[in-house]
Amino acid sequence: MKPNPPPDNSQLPPSVLELQVKLSNIQNAITEEEFSALKDFQRIANYMSAAMIYLRKNTLLEKPLNRDDIKYRLLGHWGTGPGLVLIYSHLNLLIRKNDLNMFLVTGPGHGAPAILSSLWIEDSLSPFYKDLTRTKEGLGKLVAGFSTPGGFPSHVSAGVPGSIHEGGELGYALGVAFGAVMDNPDLIVTCIVGDGEAETGPTATAWHGYKYLDPAESGAVLPILHCNGFKISERTIFGTMDNREIVSLFSGYGYQCCIVEDLDHLDHQLAAALQWSLAEIRRIQHAARSGKPIVKPRWPMIVLRTPKGMTGPKSLDGQPIEGSFKSHQVPLADPQHSQEQFDLLKNWLESYKPSEFFDQGSAMLKTIDKHLIPQDPSKRMGQRKETYDTYYPINLPDWKEYGRQKGEQASETKTAGRFLLDVFRNNPKTTRLWSPDELTSNKLDAVLEFQGRDFQWDPESRANGGRVATLSRGRTGLFPSYESFLGIVHTMMVQYAKFCKMAKEIPWRKDIGSLNYIETSTWTRQEHNGFSHQNPSFIGAVLNLKAKFARVYLPPDANCMISTVAHCLTSKNYVNLIVSSKHETPVWLSPDEAAEHCKRGASIWKFACTNGGADPDVVLVGIGTELTFEVLAATSMLHDMCPDIRIRVCNVTDLMIMGAHGSHPHALQDEKFEELFTADKPVLFNYHGYALELRGLLFDRHNMDRVHIEGYQEEGTTTTPLAMLVLNKVSRYHVAKFALSRGRKSNPKVDAVADKLIQEIDKKVDDFWKYINENGKDPDGVFDKPKFLNL
Template sequence: MPAQLLFQPNPPPDASLLPKSLEALKVDLELNVLSEAELLDVKKFRRAADYIAAAMIFLKENVLLEREISPDDIKPRLLGHWGTCPGLTLIYAHLNRLIAKDNLDMLYVVGPGHGAPGILSCLWLEDSLSKFIPKYTRDKAGLKNLIAGFSTPSGFPSHINAETPGSIHEGGELGYALSVAFGAVMDKPDLIVACVVGDGEAETGPTATAWHGYKYIDPAESGAVLPIVHVNGFKISERTIYGTMDDLEIVALFSGYGYQVRFVEDLQNIDQDMAASMEWAVREIKKIQAAARSGKPIVKPRWPVLIMRTPKGWSGPKQFHGEYIEGSFHAHQVPLPGAKTSKEELDALQHWLSSYDIGELIDQKTGQVCESIVKIVPSSASKRLGQKDEANGTYEILKTPDWMALGVKKGSQESCMKRIGEFLLEVVKENPTSFRIFSPDELVSNKLDAVLNFTGRNFQWDIASRANGGRVIEILSEHTCQGMMQGYTLTGRTGLFPSYEAFLGIIHTMMVQYSKFVKMAHETTWRKDVGSLNYVETSTWTRQEHNGFSHQNPSFIGAVLNLKPALARVYLPPDANCFLSTVSHCLRAKNYINLMVGSKQPTPVWLSPEEANEHCIAGASIWKFASTDEGQNPDVVLVGIGVELTFEVIAAAALLRKEVPDLRVRVVNVTDLMILGPERSHPHSLTDSSFVNLFTADKHVIFNYHGYPQELRGLLFGRPATDRMHIEGYAEEGTTTTPFDMMLSNSVSRYHVAEKAIRFGATVNEKVAVTAYKLASGFLHMASKAKEYANEHGQDPADTFDTPTFN
């Protein structure tokens, strides 16, 4: 086996090259903080946890080795990841000891999500599983259920998820543990989150940026994160970057991030090493917090980070078939995959599991855990990592002001974003410790900056905002904003994520991972409600003509539409009053993924606050003012979905009223996209009879939709007579151009809507049919002339966006 596949702690660099702080750390590590009794207790806890973790991957019977292992004792499918588990149990044991010793409030966020066996084994040992799931009692029957059921349809999955007590992070997709941890400690001054970042996860872009999280944590008002980088040298089949870095390189990297580094790597004395390191880290955290809370904050404090070096698959099989396992990538998942069918591998498994001497730690007849193990578990159940209220449900209901008091006069012009900025200002005032805005450096650009009249940005490395307790986290990283919002939300608070429309796609998979966590949380009996994730999507493609094609992308709508219907909510309020109603509802809602799409540019206010409230409750309505005879007996139905797209529908209706008075038009606006799905497909979906009341049973319906047309086609599939429904939306046409040319280029302009209305209306209206071809051609000619004007003058005609009238 090539030498590089072995775990070998990197030799220390020349001492003359080390910073003095690193020399001091190396000396400090020699201190022994554990008594002989404490050391024995911690070691026994780790041994038991490692045994249970390994057994969960392999055994379905004989879970405490009461006899020799037989092939029938082995599961038919071996699933799980062993390699990271011994490191996770090492950390868990020492966190337990520290919590019990210093009465700390802590959470454990685990980046290596597939290390579930290591976490579940510790949860069983501390008797946290049985509190929530009675079949996992801390006795032999409960242990059998845990081990035999792992990675089967009746038990826990192979990775940490919402079914795992104490967890607030899935870990299935790597890169987000650290930002989640930082979000969790915001406004929780006594909370410390120990966050394990695997050295594979440390290679991801989101993790690289999340190291800056401390620059957004005010130690006067918030808790602290203790990052622990687990360097075991390998990912699934390759060396990790961190595994090839020496001490000097790691210290230089983390010093640049703003941390002080301590190494945990003395394999012969790992428990003393870890105990001393954790106590040092907590002292450093308390020192920084005490200074900030006394009114004399440390300028750019250096927070602690631990670099833990242990072999991958430590304590497992050393080698097999001439290949190293422990300390190599072969330990990543199942070290002995042929144990059920190969006697040689079965014997190796017997030797491995027997090495833990589990009978000394857990009574093989009763499953009772020895007293030494129980000693390091916090005596108060509420302090145990698996039973923390912060992880399992402490939702603080958000106070929202009366939005109608902020309503805008009907018939005026107002930016949706400026108006909700005023609303959010009041939300911030009323919720000083339970609401934050996570914004990727676009708050002012998106015209939400009214909140800054009361609060500031929480950027601790900026002297202007340091120690001012700002409610705005503004960092140019969508991943970090998303992770922080997840951690903040899952620990009981409410967040808002405003963004340019085109760049929410950056966190598409993060949002999906979170939705899966929430779905599984709903299916437990013990997880409590949490606030919704709230996205405000603005700077949309319809008014990104000045930034160009790269900034024109509404695809995040489709990402939310694909979620489980119980979770997904998509709103496209047509004006400022409707947006106020929508955002007020979303901030109070629980357990959803809310996406609100609106414009930051001034646009007409079509509805009064009272009308807007009724419209938003219904999700859609017929707009009588823009319809012929208040919408009765239409020849064709025009539907606007989205601010600018609705404007074009209203403009088309006005144009048709003037040019084709014989055409009977009904105008409908949809603000809640989810009502359109087939009956019973979504909690908000209209009944078929209500759908027909809005859109008729047989008339042609022209949808002018803000997103991609295919999304709406999929949503409408299953509704009656969909062949009469014609959908236009964003067609991937754009550049740096004029606002109206964006409408023209994507065939959603008033002229395109009017042309379709004539063609389809003529099929049921003989008067219109006589001149339909000529009129339709005329509208397309108008579209052509408008494009020529934009190309020639670099702007749209002055009256293009005047509010349409129906005199």
Template sequence: MPAEILDRPNPPPGNSQLPDTVLDLEVNLDITSSLSNEKRNAIQKFRRMANYIAAAMIFLKDNILLTRDLKTEDIKPRLLGHWGTCPGLTLVYAHLNHLAEKENEKMIFVVGPGHGAPAILASLWIEGSLAKFSPKYSLDTNGLTNLIAGFSTPSGFPSHINAEVPGSIHEGGELGYALAVAFGAVMDKPELIVPVIVGDGECETGPTAAAWHAYKYIDPKESGAVLPIVHVNGFKISERTIYGCMDDKELDALFTGYGYQVRTVGHDLEKIDEDMAASLQWALGVIRSIQKTAREDKPTFKPRWPVIILRTPKGWGAPAKYKGEFIEGSFHSHQVPLPDVRTNPEGLKSLQTWLSSYKPGELFTEKGKPIDEILSIIPKDEGMRLGQVKEIHAGREIFVVPDWKQLAFERGSEESCMKVVGKYMDLAFQANPTGLRLFSPDELESNKLGAVFDNTSRNFQWDEYSFGNGGRVIEILSEHTCQGMIQGYTLTGRTALFPSYEAFIGIAQTMMVQYSKFVKMAKETNFRAPNASLNYLVTSTWTRQEHNGFSHQNPGFITAVLNLKAETARVYLPPDANCFLSTIAHCLGSKNYVNLMVGSKQPTAVWLSPEEAGIHCRAGAGVWRFCSTDEGLRPDVVLVGIGTEVTFEVIAAAALLRELAPELRVRVVNVTDLMILEAPGSHPHALSDDDFNFLFTEDRRIVINYHGYRRDIAGLVFGRKGIERVHIEGYREEGSTTTPFDMMLRNHVSRYHVAMEAVRSAAAVNERVALRTMELKSQLQSRVKETQRVIYATGADPQETYDVPKFT
């Protein structure tokens, strides 16, 4: 579809011109007898075994197969883990393995209730996926002992799903993001199905609430399918859940309104396996029908995808009561149902009865291996098992990084960094037609990134102008959903970009932190290949908020990234369009980092030629000789710019000082890679002490004009020698709906403030400057007051404010 029609207004009702529109696609299949007695028995034994192992993981360090009665010394000294969601998870896991084997379907299982790790780890052990990647978890008594005894200890798996767990693409602590991650994973993977179990507690989160709409961005022709399974067990950690208090009619109405087809499982627990098998077969039939229609090039508008509501008791199978409190079916089963079994004989007896109820002697061979009947429902092809699907572990697919220099500009011109990034993304989309996407919270045009639409479009399947066109751009006004999608997309081998307003990218901050921890742990496994970096592009910064005020002025996301593990975090503040082109190319081509790029959307001076920009960005910083005195030799003071607009102010200050105080010698330095400032050894990009001194001198004072919060720089340089000579200015939490230069003045990062500090610093080593210090400061303060007077009188910055300084 031509890009020019993408912004057409919606036609009035009844005026749609869509041909052969399919508004409602349902599949009704007779599948009540799809589960044979043989398979039902095998599934039930799989569940019993997985539930036994999961419960044992929480409690036992010895006697893991109950070969004798339990003793106090068999119990772990610290009882950690979450039981409440485990029985529902093992039910779904068993049936998904059976479905994968029966239908030869490739599936990734995303688990929202991430603290249900015992259930997932138990299932992974049974299917042989733990042993595949770690022989210590072999399918025998020794491997089972290592799993059970090591759980929630320093030598074993943690109590939540993380990167160490085969088959996972979602950090178990990220409550609320599983659904969005699942939708990101299926994009551009037409043969992939991602069942995702969403807990009813998780359904109370804002991220999940928005993510229910994510299927409206899934084109069934080009992408796979997500199968949401809403696990309603009624309780959170200590309270009823909202969904748990809704009856079937209410939940059906809710999800029908979202646009799903709904099927509910679990009212008859005696027949739950037949019900679940039939429901999964129904869901698969709906998915295949939708995909078949789309892939036969028949316009399919608003197909209704399936969702399953699974009702099971909280902590299903645990003791009904203990010490007068209800356990099964209450929040008391959420974590450790019997918390005092190590010290209370009654508790130990109750645990013995509970674990024995699974009859482990019927499930394991003499060597501790699962019996053949259980293994019969597991796919024979190891690559089809939920823990071994290659998309989870194979790393980044081939990605072509276009040559950025074909878009570069001549030095001395003026260009918008964001406009040129849009053009570069257009090249990247053309070079990577199925492996690159852009996820944005509806801010592309305002961020001047519109060139991304030169050869692609938005991908919004409920918009009659953009559905079915293979658009590479996802815009949904939810940072949470964008974050989840980009994670799922990246962790299954693809590359993506997340542009956002600077002030609101922080909405996804905790999720970004969780993701970085996932990447760190993934790098420490022996089975995960590197994936593309998670790339953030932050613009509409506090320095240029034309339409908004104080609420939209917040560079704090930089601080959050700086706090990440050094081998993961990268922060770039390119000073001009050429440097930004070099940086975006580098970031898109990189792997296993969290890359943050901060820049301006307004036209700014191009300070460096393409060749100079490439060298500058590789180095991370450099002396800008063209605006320094005698090319930076023997300076009295070093002026440093970090960020587009604040660097302009540094250069303007250098020009101003040439006019007012020609005797003052300055060296101008620009830093584009923030991490070079860290103390040696604390970051891979950190400058050595010698290199730091070559750049900033050994003894001259350093005046840093920084885009973000001043404490960022203070934290970075802490530990370097002579940091008392560093003066830092940055964002001071001062702002309003005002002019750009007034923002510079309010936050003391204007050229006048930089010049005043330069005078004060140079006076310590230059006698001629010292003699004129009061005179120069008075002149500069007068210019501040006069500029403020003009701004408040006219509502605009003085006309000459943004003239590019000239140096002769």
């Protein structure tokens, strides 16, 4: 495959030419000393990047290279590295010359060799890893340890100083960068977006991030699209676009676009582009902070065009390497056995003259220090406090003051919204709520009474300090969503959990605010939505995380909901999922009772049991708001139809207690489990999600043959609420039939009437279908509080 030809700009129309920034006075952008220091930085870092992939010893080539010096497994990505090094070296210069608070988010996460090399040069590894000093020995350990057991992995991970996201999965860097600068007015985050990553859906959306960033109160993101033309085995979309097309696209997004592509003057042009970008950021921020914000400001961005894998091998077997996809990972894949590849590798590594790096008392490093590296270590990108100590504690009001009276009807999310309103009032700069569209629908819109949406392109929302945004990081926040839409962010949630896991294993990383999801508008209440909006699978996605970092809560009423929200807002290092209802349902527990219930994670609801739940014929368990209601409705039905049946009613609000003891920090010991659900009586779990999820949690519990689980069965359409429950066999009718069919085995009085009562229940179901088909709605009163309950 041939390298990309130079872009043809001859046909750029005047309107687009005006939007493409033309830099002036480029030759004066850097001094000769700065230029020399930049080239030294790039030379050392590019060598180290290549050496990390290939060398296990002789890391400065102080002896002639031989095959025994080469690693047995060649792992890493070379192609993106030289561009990352180029940018990193210049950002150091920009920080030093302008005394900036800045760090870097690296979209091409597999460019770890380039980032680690740059961190080593600026001496940002040794403060965190005492053996990775800026010495021959430190360099040797870094190079030899890369992508080996105990060393750094091949991508930018939590173990890399200066990183704030798990870099192994493409797509999330730009969104993370925007979140990092919210409420950090003095911070600039430069985000490198590879042209392969730029093709992903999350990145395509994240380009709009500035539309949610108030320059009066937040910092700035400087995106750099690194356009080297190729991904792992073909050209990139952006690599095939000429400047006219790229400028038109990003102008439409709302950016001023500066293209850096003059390979003969690359350092001077990039230095000028970065200084121009900083001036534009300051201009926009100054206007906003002076009370005269620019309407729809055009923020700066840079498009950097460089050959993929520049400074590496040029060709092999008549095929180009530099400037093609063949440089993407390991450009010379078998130097151990191929003499041609060994010779190319030897010449490539020797071209950087690594033996000179420590000559004359490390003169090269001292020159870099003198002209590039910020003198204050806390200003270096690898040592920014914002990258490893981001948690901001919050001041919560007493949630019980927002509680509802036992026995009344209340919406869980609406009640939580009133509580969150005062959370935002108490913490105006350390909390955020992420909700692009569904806030009112999900009945959390009370928060808008304090501050509105943070949507800078909306005339009604602009420059009002809104707390409702779509992106954030380092703050305490909530992400409410329709249940069916959370799958869209599944992998981003997983990456956050992976970062949390790795961060907890690293001594120098501090706590991270939990990622809190509220899943509502669920399949159990379909209103105007149909089958497409029925998908509780996000529960399973969280259950599959490392147990230490996953929490799933299904509060059964409004008081349990606000208790759970308050708990999650103060938690750290978790992914919390709260499955809730936005519709009015009975309040089963007082605030004090709710607090105790949520603390335990589950309890016997004696107010709904017969004989206080003692010696039951059957145990009925609700997990989820509507599913719990159906258990109680079934109990009420049986109270009238079969007063001799002995029923224990339980509710589970913390799903993780169900796992076998030792499988999760919250998992109940067996004796506690049996206190709730008995050791040998039939149990029905009426569960909001997929039955297999709960079955997996219960797998190692004793005597599971007695357990029956019902959950969502992928049945439904736009229909009535009770019909949805009937279709999925979790309705009161199905619960009551289970109780009769299983309770008869231990209770002769129930056995004597069970067949007749089951027939009566089947008749109720038939009558129900007839009624809704004729009337288009559920019968009146089906969701009223069951009358027998003494609340």
